[in-house]
Amino acid sequence: MHPTRFIQFCVQALPKGGPDIxxxxxxxxxxxxxxxxxxxxxxxxxxxxxxxxxxxxxxxLTTSP
Structure with a gap:
């Protein structure tokens, strides 16, 4: 996941994740x-x-001899 997309996910998910956030x-x-x-x-x-x-x-790693 690209960092920009991950940041967007965190901004939406973290406040819903617990009463202390x-x-x-x-x-x-x-x-x-x-x-x-x-x-x-x-x-x-x-x-x-x-x-x-x-x-x-x-x-x-999988293609190296």
């Missing part, structure tokens, strides 16, 4: 990573999450 939003600023998410709780605390991705290497 108040909001989830995409995190962007000039010095922020390109794929970030800030999750806010009902207590006022926040967690910033960076989402990374990598290509699948299984095809390379």
């Amino acid at each position: 108040a909001a989830a939003e995409q995190w962007q600023s000039d010095d922020a990573p390109p794929f970030g998410l800030v999750v806010s709780s009902t207590t006022g605390s926040r967690v910033w999450v960076q989402v990374t991705a990598g290509g699948a290497h299984s095809a390379e």
